[in-house]
Amino acid sequence: xSTTPAPANPKVGFVSLGCPKALVDSERILxxxxxxxxxxxxxxxxxxxxVVNTCGFIDSAKAESLEVIGEAIxxxxxxxxxxxxxxxxxxxxxxxPSVLAVTGPQQYEQVVNAVHEVVPPKQDHNPLIDLVPPxxxxxxxxxxxxxxxxxxxxHSCSFCIIPSMRGKLVSRPVGDVLDEAQRxxxxxxxxxxxxxxxxxxxxxxxxxxTGFWNGAPVKTRMTELCEAxxxxxxxxxxxxxxxxxxxxxxxxxxxxxxxxxYLDIPFQHASxxxxxxxxxxxxxxxxxxxxxxxxxxxxDLIIRSTFIVGFPGETEEDFQYLLDWLTEAQLDRVGCFQYxxxxxxxxxxxxxxxxxxxxxxxxxxxxxxxxxxxxxARLQMRIGRExxxxxxxxxxxxxxxRCFFDAPEIDGNVFIDNGSNLKPGDKVWCKVTDADEYDxxxxxI
Numbered sequence: 327x328s329t330t331p332a333p334a335n336p337k338v339g340f341v342s343l344g345c346p347k348a349l350v351d352s353e354r355i356l357x358x359x360x361x362x363x364x365x366x367x368x369x370x371x372x373x374x375x376x377v378v379n380t381c382g383f384i385d386s387a388k389a390e391s392l393e394v395i396g397e398a399i400x401x402x403x404x405x406x407x408x409x410x411x412x413x414x415x416x417x418x419x420x421x422x423p424s425v426l427a428v429t430g431p432q433q434y435e436q437v438v439n440a441v442h443e444v445v446p447p448k449q450d451h452n453p454l455i456d457l458v459p460p461x462x463x464x465x466x467x468x469x470x471x472x473x474x475x476x477x478x479x480x481h482s483c484s485f486c487i488i489p490s491m492r493g494k495l496v497s498r499p500v501g502d503v504l505d506e507a508q509r510x511x512x513x514x515x516x517x518x519x520x521x522x523x524x525x526x527x528x529x530x531x532x533x534x535x536t537g538f539w540n541g542a543p544v545k546t547r548m549t550e551l552c553e554a555x556x557x558x559x560x561x562x563x564x565x566x567x568x569x570x571x572x573x574x575x576x577x578x579x580x581x582x583x584x585x586x587x588y589l590d591i592p593f594q595h596a597s598x599x600x601x602x603x604x605x606x607x608x609x610x611x612x613x614x615x616x617x618x619x620x621x622x623x624x625x626d627l628i629i630r631s632t633f634i635v636g637f638p639g640e641t642e643e644d645f646q647y648l649l650d651w652l653t654e655a656q657l658d659r660v661g662c663f664q665y666x667x668x669x670x671x672x673x674x675x676x677x678x679x680x681x682x683x684x685x686x687x688x689x690x691x692x693x694x695x696x697x698x699x700x701x702x703a704r705l706q707m708r709i710g711r712e713x714x715x716x717x718x719x720x721x722x723x724x725x726x727x728r729c730f731f732d733a734p735e736i737d738g739n740v741f742i743d744n745g746s747n748l749k750p751g752d753k754v755w756c757k758v759t760d761a762d763e764y765d766x767x768x769x770x771i
Contacts, residue, residue: 336447338445339373339398339402341377342379343390344387344409346521348381351434355438358434359441363447371401371402374404375402375405375426376404377405377406377437378391378405378407378408378409379409382410382411383410384666385667391409391411407428408437410431412431415428426443426444473506475520476522476528477496479495480494480527484604485604495527497531500537500550500554501544503551514751517560518558519563519733519734524566525564526567528547529545532546548572552584569613573589576589577624587628588627588628588733589627590631591631595640596647597644597645600639604637632660634662636685645693657697658701659701659733662694664689701764705738705765708758708766709761710757711757712757713758713768715727715753716752724742724746725741726741741765743759744769757771
């Protein structure tokens, strides 16, 4: 008796560009497609359609997005575009008129519907039988995950177009956030990285409304969210935190070991004049005093940040002010970008002197050398100390992981020479034996 082979599942290729917030969007889209019976494949050739989740924050990111779209069209031919650059559909179609559909960020249903039109789902798919993991499809390693708590942003920074792409702040219900966190932890996640455009503004839009989780009331507010997350027994790391006054409430939680003593604060500059031109929120002359106070409460506190050099109107005096501020602040992890004008950003209309490219490059190099010396000195102080390390990779040379002051892919690593017996996701205590500008070397205890 001959049997007809079951039709193959439709196959989707997926490319996710940009920040961790976009990565979470990708995970949500893929989870829905998998629930509908689509297979996710890793090559253009195996895919029936390719989805490209784009970044549109700065010109270099847009150029990369357009390049990847072109590559997908060349290798596959059937391409759907989504993400932040999707708000500029005309610009995408001017370069790549053959794309099948273009949607903006957070438009999950539209992306899935576009996939349906190109490759319809199997009619006999039963989501009750063909199960997807309860935590959904993840694009990060099993032992860490990004936890997005809100969409959009209420600020109007002059160099940024994110509010026009992603809209005003919309906080997720606190019960939904905590339920997702609990599912992730049950699936094996050892580290939750809390993200949004403005993490410390969580709940402002709903006036810190009280929600419920596991039968108990929880306010939709940063402090209460962190308190609840701390009960899950995993690392909780905060990203994109603006230093509003209530951030002071988080420092005792860090000192008590409830959440990681790590704050990612995008300062962007230090000169009051430049910050005013940037229209940066919640920054004032007391920032250095607050940092000092935070470290008195929590001596292990790690602060990471990003800065922009060469913003229109930035003088050599402004830049030197920034270097002096860095010396005083003694930040642990720092990234720096040369200012790049973004189409549609209010900064383009500022009547300020444009900083020449060679001056931008010179300031960037001086900034990086200045901060490397600070970072190196701070890491040297760790030699001889014991740290807990979360292992990311293992090979015959040993293990590579991160301690509490290293976020994945943006900060440094800890290299464990005698860690070949470990596996990704293990947490081990180590003694630091050496350090350079960014990384540590350690031995298992």
